[in-house]
Amino acid sequence: MQSKEAHAPVFMIGEKIYLRAYKPGDEEMIARIENHPDPRQTLFYAFPTTHEQQREKINTLINSHTSIHFTICRNDDNEPIGQTALVRIDWVGRMAIFYIGIADKINWNKGYGRETTALMLAYAFDTLNLNRIQLHVAAENEAAVHVYQKTGFTIEGTLREAMYHEGRYCDFYVMGILRREWENTDK
Numbered sequence: 001m002q003s004k005e006a007h008a009p010v011f012m013i014g015e016k017i018y019l020r021a022y023k024p025g026d027e028e029m030i031a032r033i034e035n036h037p038d039p040r041q042t043l044f045y046a047f048p049t050t051h052e053q054q055r056e057k058i059n060t061l062i063n064s065h066t067s068i069h070f071t072i073c074r075n076d077d078n079e080p081i082g083q084t085a086l087v088r089i090d091w092v093g094r095m096a097i098f099y100i101g102i103a104d105k106i107n108w109n110k111g112y113g114r115e116t117t118a119l120m121l122a123y124a125f126d127t128l129n130l131n132r133i134q135l136h137v138a139a140e141n142e143a144a145v146h147v148y149q150k151t152g153f154t155i156e157g158t159l160r161e162a163m164y165h166e167g168r169y170c171d172f173y174v175m176g177i178l179r180r181e182w183e184n185t186d187k
Helices: 026-035 039-044 053-060 112-127 142-150 179-183
Strands: 008-014 017-020 069-073 080-091 094-101 132-138 154-165 168-178
Touching: 008 112, 017 112, 026 053, 026 080, 026 094, 053 069, 069 112, 080 112, 094 112, 112 132, 112 142, 112 179, 132 142, 132 154, 142 154, 142 168, 168 179
Parallel strands: 094 132
Antiparallel strands: 008 017, 017 069, 069 080, 080 094, 132 168, 154 168
């Protein structure tokens, strides 16, 4: 196997996955996140997207000073499996919103999401000097809520009937973690 660096520059590395900047070709995997029924179900995407639309969206996002995006890749084969980001970064208030999407169900429940979340929290607090990270998650997505709680997030409130999905309105949790809480977690 070639080194990871031969494929793309590694930005952060964990035991099972590493995070790197977007590179051309990633739009195919990102389009799967937004189009395939499995991840689309958990992320509540409602409209289909093309690879070209993904390229345009990615270029807009990576040129924004209020978002930082990474591609998630498996360590063992360098395969891009998802994307993660800090968005709506408020550099004065020192806070951001966390996002993660893993494209293929075969890569779910393997610890990739938990490891990605932990790497992103370390980056947010230790490198970017943020104080608060929050996210929104469907209340019925128990697996995701569990992962977020294991990494230190707490449920701060419920957005009642916040999204319309498959013929009904769904509640969403607002979850958050502060730097001081993260420093006291078992990383």
